[in-house]
Amino acid sequence: MCLALVSVRLFNCRFLIRVKGALNIANCRAMIIRTCSNLYVKTQLIRQRSTFSALLDESWQSGAVLKSLSTNIYENLALEDWIQEHVDLESRSLLLLWRNMPAAVIGRHQNPWQECHLGLMREKGIPLARRRSGGGAVYHDLGNINMTFFTSKKQYDRQRNLRIVTSALAELRPALDVRATERFDILLNEQFKISGSAARLGRTVAYHHCTLLCAADRSLLSGVLKSTCQGIKSNATPSVPSPVKNLADEDPTLDCEIIMDAVANRYIRDFGLNGPLILINPTEELRHPGIHRLTQELQTWDWVFGKTPKFTIDTCFDIPHEAVRSKVILNMEVKYGIIEKCRFEVPSAWLPLHMCEEFNTLLVGSRFCPSDTAALFVAVSRANPQTCDLQAKLNFLCTKLTAVM
Numbered sequence: 586m587c588l589a590l591v592s593v594r595l596f597n598c599r600f601l602i603r604v605k606g607a608l609n610i611a612n613c614r615a616m617i618i619r620t621c622s623n624l625y626v627k628t629q630l631i632r633q634r635s636t637f638s639a640l641l642d643e644s645w646q647s648g649a650v651l652k653s654l655s656t657n658i659y660e661n662l663a664l665e666d667w668i669q670e671h672v673d674l675e676s677r678s679l680l681l682l683w684r685n686m687p688a689a690v691i692g693r694h695q696n697p698w699q700e701c702h703l704g705l706m707r708e709k710g711i712p713l714a715r716r717r718s719g720g721g722a723v724y725h726d727l728g729n730i731n732m733t734f735f736t737s738k739k740q741y742d743r744q745r746n747l748r749i750v751t752s753a754l755a756e757l758r759p760a761l762d763v764r765a766t767e768r769f770d771i772l773l774n775e776q777f778k779i780s781g782s783a784a785r786l787g788r789t790v791a792y793h794h795c796t797l798l799c800a801a802d803r804s805l806l807s808g809v810l811k812s813t814c815q816g817i818k819s820n821a822t823p824s825v826p827s828p829v830k831n832l833a834d835e836d837p838t839l840d841c842e843i844i845m846d847a848v849a850n851r852y853i854r855d856f857g858l859n860g861p862l863i864l865i866n867p868t869e870e871l872r873h874p875g876i877h878r879l880t881q882e883l884q885t886w887d888w889v890f891g892k893t894p895k896f897t898i899d900t901c902f903d904i905p906h907e908a909v910r911s912k913v914i915l916n917m918e919v920k921y922g923i924i925e926k927c928r929f930e931v932p933s934a935w936l937p938l939h940m941c942e943e944f945n946t947l948l949v950g951s952r953f954c955p956s957d958t959a960a961l962f963v964a965v966s967r968a969n970p971q972t973c974d975l976q977a978k979l980n981f982l983c984t985k986l987t988a989v990m
């Protein structure tokens with residue numbers, strides 16, 4: 586039988602294969618494709634095994650406490666999603682501890698324009714995140730601890746989770762009066778909220794996550810969670826504002842590290858676990874395949890703003906320096922963050938009617954956001970005679986309009 590070495594080009598590569606018997610190029614190509622796909626499946630399996638081998642380590646067969654090394658809100662929210670999707674939670678319970686740099690976090694069905702001072706956040710570079718769980722809007726910074734309790738749906742029990750937190754605090758400082766409420770807040774001295782909760786239930790697994798205020802910036806907290814946008818009507822979930830307090834204001838010897846250790850130890854004890862605390866880096870794509878895509882998705886405008894339930898805005902503002910006081914009226918309907926209907930009324934003696942009509946037409950279909958609106962004003966101003974008076978009026982309108990976005 587003759588043995589021949591054949592060179593075949595496929596997938597932009599040159600393959601050298603040894604052929605026994607009669608030469609058939611189609612057979613050679615089929616063999617290459619079979620070998621390549623086997624190889625692909627094998628490398629995928631090896632990759633998955635190395636990923637999960639870390640997670641399924643002996644020490645956390647029944648559960649573990651994880652601590653995120655990231656302080657980026659999007660990376661940490663993506664880590665929660667990744668764990669829920671990829672870790673077998675039917676037979677184990679996990680507690681993830683994490684903290685963030687300053688950020689505002691709204692619930693899945695909330696309206697950011699109704700909940701946050703977006704202008705202040707832009708000015709201070711504070712990111713806005715929409716989480717996948719429901720509930721209200723909260724403020725995070727390094728003085729705020731977040732805890733995510735992952736379980737099977739059967740084991741899901743928010744009061745038990747909160748008891749772990751309150752008993753850890755009571756063990757640390759017996760004088761503290763901290764109690765969980767029926768709406769899963771934790772109150773200090775029966776009046777100040779120190780923790781808020783939300784949850785996400787899947788088909789078989791669930792997570793409950795909560796905050797804990799230790800030493801957060803309270804003036805930023807109240808500054809950021811304050812809407813400046815008047816006249817919004819929607820069915821979005823409203824937040825339930827409460828007076829808040831930091832645990833460190835009650836007991837200055839407390840800090841986030843001490844509290845996280847206490848909660849981790851209590852969890853390990855209550856769940857009968859033996860593993861140490863495991864540090865997790867959510868930016869490691871190789872260990873957490875797909876996490877990068879989850880992180881990116883959480884940062885898109887379409888997720889953060891575009892998922893806002895449909896809303897209308899009815900507002901007006903005075904035109905300055907007019908002999909007769911006159912107003913600009915603005916009515917809009919916004920769906921998926923996109924302006925669907927727009928009625929922008931400006932007195933015709935102040936701005937030519939055709940320009941007002943131009944805005945009404947152009948605004949429809951554009952995103953309800955300052956950058957798109959400002960670009961539209963620039964386009965309209967370029968297409969019209971550029972007098973100083975007109976420029977000043979357009980600038981005024983643009984500033985007023987973008988301020989509500």
Ligand SMILES: Nc1ncnc2c1ncn2[C@@H]1O[C@H](COP(=O)(O)OC(=O)CCCC[C@@H]2CCSS2)[C@@H](O)[C@H]1O
Pocket residue numbers: 690716720721722723724725729731732778779780781782783794795796797798806810823824825826827828829
């Ligand atoms: N960090 C923090 N902790 C506790 N309470 C807060 C915080 N920030 C703001 N607030 C107060 O809660 C209300 C909103 O209460 P409300 O009950 O409407 O919403 C919540 O509590 C949601 C908690 C979500 C927890 C998740 C856990 C990980 S990612 S975010 C707000 O107006 C403030 O008064």
